[in-house]
Amino acid sequence: MTAVWRAANLLTKSWQDGVVVYNLDSGSTHLLNPIAGQVLKLLADAPADATTVARRLAGQIDLDSDLELDYNVASLLNHLDSLGLIEPVTA
Amino acid sequence: MKVSQIEAGDLRRSLSKSGLRIRTGPFICHVQTPFENIADGVQLFYKDFNCESEGFADFHLKLVRPRNLHRMWRPQVSCYLNDDSPFSPLPSDQAFAVFESLLNWSIYTTTYNYLIIHGASVERNGLAAILPAPPGSGKSTLCAALVSRGWRLLTDELTLVSPASGLISALARPISLKNNSIDVLQDYAPEEVFGPKIYNTIKGTIAHMGPPSDSVSRMHEAAVPGWLIFPKYQAGASTSVTPLPKGQAFMRLSSGLVNYPVLGAQGFEALTQLIDRTDCFNFTYSNLDEAIAWFGALQPPWRDAVER
Amino acid sequence: MKLDPIIARALTQPQALVELSQPQWDRLIQSLRRLGLLARIQVLLAERGLLNAVPAQPRMHFESARIVADNEQRIMRWEVNRIQRALKALSTPVIFLKGAAYLIAGLSVAKGRISTDIDILVDKADLPAVETALLKHGWEHIKVDEYDQFYYRIWSHELPPLRHRERRTIIDVHHTILPLTGRCHPDPKKLLAQAITLDGSRFKILAPADMVLHSAAHAFQDGDLVRGLRDLVDLDDLLRHFGVEASFWARLLQRGQELDLTRPLYYALRYTNLILHTPMPMAVVEQARKFAPAWLAGAMMDRLVIHAVNDRLHGWRKPLQAFSNWALYMRQHWLRMPPFLLARHLIHQMFRRQKLRTDLG
Numbered sequence: 015m016t017a018v019w020r021a022a023n024l025l026t027k028s029w030q031d032g033v034v035v036y037n038l039d040s041g042s043t044h045l046l047n048p049i050a051g052q053v054l055k056l057l058a059d060a061p062a063d064a065t066t067v068a069r070r071l072a073g074q075i076d077l078d079s080d081l082e083l084d085y086n087v088a089s090l091l092n093h094l095d096s097l098g099l100i101e102p103v104t105a
Numbered sequence: 106m107k108v109s110q111i112e113a114g115d116l117r118r119s120l121s122k123s124g125l126r127i128r129t130g131p132f133i134c135h136v137q138t139p140f141e142n143i144a145d146g147v148q149l150f151y152k153d154f155n156c157e158s159e160g161f162a163d164f165h166l167k168l169v170r171p172r173n174l175h176r177m178w179r180p181q182v183s184c185y186l187n188d189d190s191p192f193s194p195l196p197s198d199q200a201f202a203v204f205e206s207l208l209n210w211s212i213y214t215t216t217y218n219y220l221i222i223h224g225a226s227v228e229r230n231g232l233a234a235i236l237p238a239p240p241g242s243g244k245s246t247l248c249a250a251l252v253s254r255g256w257r258l259l260t261d262e263l264t265l266v267s268p269a270s271g272l273i274s275a276l277a278r279p280i281s282l283k284n285n286s287i288d289v290l291q292d293y294a295p296e297e298v299f300g301p302k303i304y305n306t307i308k309g310t311i312a313h314m315g316p317p318s319d320s321v322s323r324m325h326e327a328a329v330p331g332w333l334i335f336p337k338y339q340a341g342a343s344t345s346v347t348p349l350p351k352g353q354a355f356m357r358l359s360s361g362l363v364n365y366p367v368l369g370a371q372g373f374e375a376l377t378q379l380i381d382r383t384d385c386f387n388f389t390y391s392n393l394d395e396a397i398a399w400f401g402a403l404q405p406p407w408r409d410a411v412e413r
Numbered sequence: 414m415k416l417d418p419i420i421a422r423a424l425t426q427p428q429a430l431v432e433l434s435q436p437q438w439d440r441l442i443q444s445l446r447r448l449g450l451l452a453r454i455q456v457l458l459a460e461r462g463l464l465n466a467v468p469a470q471p472r473m474h475f476e477s478a479r480i481v482a483d484n485e486q487r488i489m490r491w492e493v494n495r496i497q498r499a500l501k502a503l504s505t506p507v508i509f510l511k512g513a514a515y516l517i518a519g520l521s522v523a524k525g526r527i528s529t530d531i532d533i534l535v536d537k538a539d540l541p542a543v544e545t546a547l548l549k550h551g552w553e554h555i556k557v558d559e560y561d562q563f564y565y566r567i568w569s570h571e572l573p574p575l576r577h578r579e580r581r582t583i584i585d586v587h588h589t590i591l592p593l594t595g596r597c598h599p600d601p602k603k604l605l606a607q608a609i610t611l612d613g614s615r616f617k618i619l620a621p622a623d624m625v626l627h628s629a630a631h632a633f634q635d636g637d638l639v640r641g642l643r644d645l646v647d648l649d650d651l652l653r654h655f656g657v658e659a660s661f662w663a664r665l666l667q668r669g670q671e672l673d674l675t676r677p678l679y680y681a682l683r684y685t686n687l688i689l690h691t692p693m694p695m696a697v698v699e700q701a702r703k704f705a706p707a708w709l710a711g712a713m714m715d716r717l718v719i720h721a722v723n724d725r726l727h728g729w730r731k732p733l734q735a736f737s738n739w740a741l742y743m744r745q746h747w748l749r750m751p752p753f754l755l756a757r758h759l760i761h762q763m764f765r766r767q768k769l770r771t772d773l774g
Contacts, residue, residue, distance in 0.1 A: 025370060027377040031350035036373040040491050041366065041484070043373065045356045133470065160435035161470045165443065187443055215446075217477040367484045 017102040019091055020061035021054055024099065040098050049075070053090055054099060061103050064088045109152035117144040126157040130265070130276040130324055131219075134208055135162030138200070140182060143168060146201035149300055150279040150313060153321040164211035168204055170197070186211050195306075202303050202311050205281060209262055213363055219265040219274065220375050221363045226264045226273055227256035232331030232405060233273050235264055235383070237361040243338025243390075246286040249314050250393045251400060253294035258320035259328055268368070268375035271382065272327035277320045279313040287312045293393055331406050333358065333385040344395040347387045354385035382406065416642075416688050416722060420444055424646065425690060427457040431466040438471040448642050451475060452482035453525030481527065488529045489516055492582050496531060497616055499550035505539040506615050508608045510587070510627065514618040517611060522650035530574075530583045536605060537588040544572055544586065551578045590627050597630065599672035621655040622668040629681035630674055641721030648681050649689040662697045675704035684718055 023038040033051025035044045046054065049071075056062065056070050068087040072079040094100045108127070111119065119125055124137030125147070138144075164186060171183040171194045181194040184207045191210055195203055213221060224237035225248035234251075238244035245261055252258045259275040266273055279300070282290055287310065291299055298315030333354060349357075355376060359365050365372050384406040390396040419441050422429050433441065445451045455475035458464050464472060493513055500507055508514075510532040515523035535543050552575040572586045589601045604627075608617035619627060628651060632644035655661045669678040682701050685691035705711055 025373055027355075027381075029351035029355075029380075032352035034352055034355045034373075034377065036370060038370055039487070039494065041369060041487055043356075043359060043365075045352050131473070161439045161442075161468070163470065163474070187446065215474070215477060217480040218473055367481055369480075369484055369487060371480075 016063045016065070018061050018063050019057055019067070019095070019100045020103050021058040021100055022098060024054070024058065026051070026054070026058075035099060037098055042098065044097060044099065050090060050094070053087065054094065057100055064091055067091070106156050107152065108147060108154050108156055111156070113144075113148060116148055117141060120144050120147070123159075126160070126162050127151055128155045128157055128324075129208075129278055130260075130274050132163045132212065132276075133157050133161065134164050134166060134211070136166045136168070136204065138166075138168040138204070139170070140168060140197065140200040142198065143200050143204050146204070146279075146300060146313070149298065150315045153316075153318050164208070164215070166204065166207050166211065168200060168207070186214075199303050199306055201300070201313075202281075202306055205279065205313070208278075212263055216265075217364055217367055219267055220365070220368065220372060220379075222264040222266065222358065223262070223361050223363055224264050225261050225280075226259040226328070226330075227251045228259055228273075228275075228328040229256045231329060233259060233328040234332045234334055234400065234403070235273070235330060236334055236336050237264075237358055238336070239361065241338070242336050243286070244336050245280055245282055246289060246338065246393075247336050247390070247396060249280045249282060249286070249290050249297075250293055250397060252280065252314075252317060252320070253290075253297050254397050254401075256400070257323060257328075258316050263363075266330070266375060266379060267327070268371050270327065271330070271375065271378055273330055274327055275320070275324050277316045277324045279315055282312050282314060284309045289393070290314060330379055330383050332403060333380070333383045334388045335386065337387070337389045338391065339389050340391055342389050342391045344392065344399055345389045346399065349385040349387055351380050351385060355380050415719070417444065420448070420450075420642075421689075423450075423454050423457075424649075427454065428461060428463060430458070431463060435468070438468060442471050442474050446474070446478075449527060450525070450643065450646065451478035452527060453646065455479040455482075456524040479525070482525050485527050485529050486516060486523070488582065489513055489531065492529070492531050492580070492584070493517060495550070495577075495580075496533070496547075496584065497614075499546050499552075500543065503539070503542055503546060504615070505535055505542065506605060506608065506617060507543070508534040508605065508617045508619060510534055510590070510619065511631075514624065517616075518618055520651070521654055522647050530585065532585045532587060534587045534590065534601065534604065536601070540572065540586065540588055544575075547575055547584065547586070551580075552576065552584060553578055555583075591630055597673050597676070599626075599630070599674055603672060620668075621651075621661060622665045623672070625651050625655065625665060625681070626669055626672055626674045626678060629677040633677040633680040641718060645685055645689055645722060649685045649691045652681075652685060652691050652693065656693060662694055666697065666700055669704070676706065679704035679706075680714065680718075688719075688722060 022040075025036040025038065027034050028048075028051060032048055033046045033054070035046060035051075035054065037043075052074065053067060053071060056067055062070070064087055065084060068084045069079055071077070071087065072083060077083060091100065095102070108116070108125075116125075120137065120143065121139040122137075124135050126133050126135045127147075136143075136147075165188075167185040168182050169185070171181055173181070173194070180197040182197045182200040182203050183190060183194045184192055184203055186207060192203070192206070222235060222237055224235060225244045226233050226235045227248060228234075234256075236242075236244045236247060248258070248261050257275075258277055258280070259273055261278065261280040263276065264273060265276070287299075287302060290297070300313040300315070303311045333349075335349065335357065358380065359376060362372070362376065365376070368375070388396075388399075419433070419437060423441060423445065430441075442451070445454055451474060455464075455478055458467065458475065459479075464475070467475065489512060493509065493516070509517055512523070512526055512528045513531045513533075515526070554573055555576045575584050575586070576582065577584075590599055590604065591597055604619060604623055607620040607623060609620055610617045618624070625648065628644070628648055632641075632648060665678070669675045679701050682693060682698065686693060686698070706714065
């Protein structure tokens with residue numbers, strides 16, 4: 015059973031070279047590349063599991079949906095979790 | 106009443122007895138000290154500053170002779186901020202430099218209603234350039250040179266940005282120059298006011314350059330930020346400028362923002378607004394004339410009309 | 414038993430502060446900063462809509478202090494979140510104490526507090542599991558000196574403090590609320606039995622009477638008496654908050670006896686009433702009298718307390734206050750350790766401090 019993720023309590027600001035993110039709970043600040051920023055925005059809009067995120071992302075940035083994308087997205091989500099920027103909903 | 110209106114003898118006496126309350130930007134600094142070299146420094150560099158009468162002061166600074174054995178052969182200065190002593194005693198000939206450091210320390214450690222950027226800022230034609238300053242960046246040299254060529258001095262060390270208005274509040278205090286910069290500036294701007302060299306400080310040799318009277322008299326005019334310029338002095342380098350992407354500018358600036366972690370969400374919002382409204386650059390230089398010319402040719406930042 | 418009148422006004426009648434002169438504001442801001450009460454007074458003024466009546470210059474200091482306090486609270490809330498996450502897999506009950514408890518429970522005493530250390534209480538048998546879980550999630554030991562490790566584990570009431578590797582925040586894990594070497598021995602099992610849970614989880618806080626008694630025990634028996642006024646302010650707030658309910662007071666007296674904390678309870682009631690005018694039923698005052706110390710010890714304590722709450726208000730420390738602080742320090746350690754252990758402990762601390770000074774040059 016794959017985890018459903020949601021974004022933490024965040025403030026964000028997007029610029030051309032990336033998205034700066036402030037975590038209102040932990041107080042940490044991060045600079046994410048545009049793709050990671052896009053993933054975070056997707057989860058902020060609606061909690062989802064890794065597969066759903068990959069599909070939505072593929073649609074938005076015009077990429078092929080394939081296993082490699084799924085794998086990359088799953089890794090990214092783990093990384094975002096370790097940074098405290100997202101959390102599993104079934105905690 | 107201005108400091109210059111106090112007669113020299115009275116100034117020394119006031120400083121050692123009840124102290125003097127000097128207004129610098131948003132702050133009133135109450136200083137008490139028997140040291141003549143501090144009195145001389147105040148008279149020289151703070152002559153155009155206003156003194157407040159008895160009343161409220163934001164910081165209470167005391168610089169005194171410590172009662173230890175050192176005073177027999179090597180006089181020292183001990184300093185106190187609101188009765189706590191943040192630094193160890195230092196040789197008394199450094200007393201004026203210690204006073205300046207103590208005042209910086211006071212602002213850093215108690216002020217959270219402003220963003221405090223460690224760096225200089227100067228203003229011309231209604232727009233300010235902020236020069237954030239890691240060590241070795243040469244920001245004071247650049248700041249002093251700009252000021253000598255007509256830019257208004259807002260601050261040399263602590264740039265205060267109001268989260269509410271986004272504007273910079275000026276302190277207009279003396280500029281602190283180190284080692285080689287002292288001779289460089291005395292050559293470059295001989296008409297400016299320089300204090301005596303202070304030797305063997307932890308930063309090497311220090312001397313101060315006085316703030317122009319105009320900068321002091323306009324101390325209460327807040328300034329609109331226009332440019333964020335990360336300076337780097339590199340001997341022999343030609344003047345080179347690279348635009349800095351905003352995300353990177355944000356991360357670099359937040360690490361030079363002394364109180365950013367404490368300000369939380371408000372700090373984040375204020376910082377994103379600051380980055381949004383300014384043009385950001387990396388700036389490498391070695392020749393002051395070229396550097397000044399480049400600054401003089403700066404265009405107002407391009408404001409993106411479309412909400413990003 | 415007199416507190417500096419302007420400080421007293423700030424704490425008990427903040428609306429009267431708007432009459433202060435500039436020099437009085439000057440003295441007040443300095444004092445409140447030294448006492449760690451700037452943020453607390455800002456909250457009192459803000460709640461009464463009085464901030465705009467404060468002159469601009471002193472108002473800046475209140476603003477800054479409030480920003481710092483809000484940040485400390487955010488840090489503490491996040492720590493609680495991370496600790497709950499780290500201990501999630503265990504089945505042991507965990508009680509949050511002091512500042513963390515006040516914050517989680519949304520108590521008014523939490524307002525303007527500026528501490529980020531977290532204290533939790535667990536059953537002694539669960540200590541190893543809790544320690545392991547915390548170490549696994551990024552906490553590490555800080556007191557590395559073998560004697561200190563030994564002292565903490567054998568004689569004290571807590572594990573040596575743990576610090577988180579990245580966040581640098583501290584957690585103290587207790588299995589009793591007072592040191593084993595002390596005079597009073599409140600049974601932790603009784604505390605655990607009465608602890609209340611806020612959201613149905615294993616994470617709890619102490620029951621109201623126990624919370625007050627714990628605060629009193631630390632203000633007057635353990636902890637740092639030099640924080641005197643701040644501790645009294647906490648106690649005053651807790652008593653006012655819980656004391657609204659009539660049954661609280663009887664419970665407080667009863668629990669004080671059950672937990673062997675009658676002496677700190679007596680001091681708490683006496684000094685909050687005298688210094689901060691905390692309201693309490695006369696009957697409670699009467700009954701608490703039987704927990705008073707012998708009159709000489711009581712008179713000593715009166716002097717020590719009034720010096721502690723007025724300490725550092727007058728700039729340069731006076732010799733008498735220095736003596737008082739030393740006497741309080743000695744008393745604190747005397748209460749903590751039996752006399753034969755005390756001398757050895759103090760000598761060891763002296764040597765460590767000496768060594769530290771030499772190392773730093």
